[in-house]
Amino acid sequence: MPEIIRFGDRGILVNFEQKIEAEINEQVIRLSEDLLHQHGDSLLYTIPAYCSLTIQYDPKRTNFKALSGSITSLLNRTTSPATSSHRKIEVPVCYDTTFGLDMVEVCANKGINSATLITEHTKPTYRVYMLGFLPGFVYMGKLSQSLWCTRRRDPRLLVPPQSVAIAGAQTGIYPSEAPGGWNIIGRTPLPLIQPDAEEPFLFKAGDLVNFKAISLQEYHEIEEQVKTGIYNLKVSYGF
């Protein structure tokens, strides 16, 4: 049973089993959605993470006792949740060393060539476990075990925007220029944030992602299509 603890003077932290697993993350996201649905007016925001949910509430509208009671009953539901459908987004990635700044180093450390790395990285369907670190930064998993790697000993001061990177058992995409220690293996031509769009963020927690390897030329073609607004994002729905 997840643990419900107080977090600050107007917050709650629900800690699930501390593991990076899709089923646990699914429960986190479901609890977040249910709470926002039932108590949206009294909540300031929620932060779903890998295996925890942070909740901030408006102390003028509710209190810890009332809200933790609702959380307990939501967690105690005996009806097994219907498996929910997820968006599956195809994300083109150019793994050329122009963009894959750490490609050579990662391949050397793993004793593999870049073709193998690309095959291994594009093979799985990833789950977006959470967003954090920067507005729009996506944490995805799990990486094929053959690609697990430590962070760079010297983090870069500026990672270029839309860099696709790996660290530990995770893969992620930098939404904007930022300092970072993950190993950069490619870049996507898709912007992760379009501030003026109705839905500014490309991803949300719970999405599924497939990477598709593209050439430098295709990268520039897609980049141009995005700029002129004619790029069609490839989205399907699956489980």
Place this chain on the structure above:
Amino acid sequence: MASSHLALYFAKPGLFTTIQDKGRFGFQAFGVPTSGALDQAAADLANQLVGNGLDQPLLEVTLMGPKIQFQGNGMIAITGADLSATLNGDRLAVNQGIEVADGDILQFGRPVSGCRAYLSVRGKWIIPTWLSSRSAITQNGKHLTPASIVQKGTTIRIDTSLVDPLRSSSAAIHPPETDPGIRVLPGPEFDRFSRFSIGEFFSRLYRISPDSNRMGYRLQERLSSFSPEEELISSGIIPGTIQITSSGQPIILLADAQTTGGYYRIANVVSQDLDILAQLKPGDTLRFSLTSFEEFS
């Protein structure tokens, strides 16, 4: 009624001058910080003094203030830190409504006390919102909230015809405390620290490090005895979370901090005391005092 406007032209931007409001709530699941005025009480007072609603944006001025030329007539108020504001060279009273006229020059000088001053202007600010707030974001702010970050040559326009009646025009001044005791509640990983570490955490006088900003305050003194067994799986952070890095350094995370992190969260500053923290600057000192959840509902 004819619309009338007041424009603020920034001949100098100052060290770090941003537009802030109550903050941006509901987008933290996308990694967006809440932002908003760090000293909410001072910001509320500034808006009240000019008869604005508390949700109106205003300027947050940090240590070294901007040079502003007014184009049009209007009313302003300055609250929070005393940063030696002058109007046309004359020292300006703080914490009260002030009439300004076309061509007037507002400047700031030496920081006397506090760290952040708030400049409100009576009227409706014509500033684009992003995700329902006008608050600037520190990280990637030039891309996400460009209109809310003041640069040299920035002009801010305010519609002065749409205003509520004025209610009050002055207020008492609260000088910042020295070595304030910042009230904290136990954080999610409080029990993972040894009794020795907890004792050390609460007995120390901490100095705020120079690399501190709206994202967080780094404290110079480290916990000597802290050796975490492992990093946490990334989990939520709220404004006021105090995390201890693997080298034992405490960082107080503030309104522009990242929304998730993997360091141990030893404590959380109570919301009310974040206003006190907002007025501390690098080199200032503070202590933490433990309070109980029973104080809050």
